[in-house]
Amino acid sequence: MKEIYYRQEVTDMNQKKKISLKPELQKFIENIAAIYEGYGIPRIGGRIFGLSLVFGEPLSAEDISGLLQASRSSISTNIRALMLNGWIEKVTFPGDRIDYFRFSSQAWERVLEHRKKALLPIKQIVEKGQQELAQDSIEHQQLEDMKAWLDIQAHYQEEMLKAWRKHIRDKQRG
Numbered sequence: 001m002k003e004i005y006y007r008q009e010v011t012d013m014n015q016k017k018k019i020s021l022k023p024e025l026q027k028f029i030e031n032i033a034a035i036y037e038g039y040g041i042p043r044i045g046g047r048i049f050g051l052s053l054v055f056g057e058p059l060s061a062e063d064i065s066g067l068l069q070a071s072r073s074s075i076s077t078n079i080r081a082l083m084l085n086g087w088i089e090k091v092t093f094p095g096d097r098i099d100y101f102r103f104s105s106q107a108w109e110r111v112l113e114h115r116k117k118a119l120l121p122i123k124q125i126v127e128k129g130q131q132e133l134a135q136d137s138i139e140h141q142q143l144e145d146m147k148a149w150l151d152i153q154a155h156y157q158e159e160m161l162k163a164w165r166k167h168i169r170d171k172q173r174g
Contacts (some may be wrong), residue, residue, distance in 0.1 A: 051064060
């Protein structure tokens with residue numbers, strides 16, 4: 001495996017630290033990638049996400065590329081997607097032009113918020129579709145059931161969001 005050097009101190013640009021992954025963590029990262037690939041996320045995106053979960057220090061795209069043995073272009077593309085979804089965040093250091101990335105401390109809240117927001121446009125489309133169907137048709141009823149399902153989803157997404165925020169508040173209180 002290629003050895004990656006990570007700048008440990010912001011004030012000393014020449015101070016570097018070797019980083020590598022234990023085989024157990026490599027396996028964890030691959031397992032996370034496989035799970036998220038099942039949700040339609042590219043495997044490399046899942047690997048980057050898994051790496052961010054188990055590596056506390058911010059990493060550059062080059063570091064990530066070396067650790068995951070993947071092309072820089074693929075890493076960059078997937079970093080952008082993960083940032084867009086709020087799973088990872090960019091970190092910069094004064095005097096350093098390189099961008100670094102780490103797991104976002106707000107990732108889980110953002111996931112819940114995105115899922116909740118995604119339901120409204122679907123519901124609006126379903127309602128428009130219902131207007132084109134006879135009210136006593138089975139198709140109209142199927143869309144009515146879908147609307148009910150979406151309402152239930154929205155309710156539980158909101159409840160999960162409240163529970164998550166309470167968890168964070170309780171954790172911060174100690």
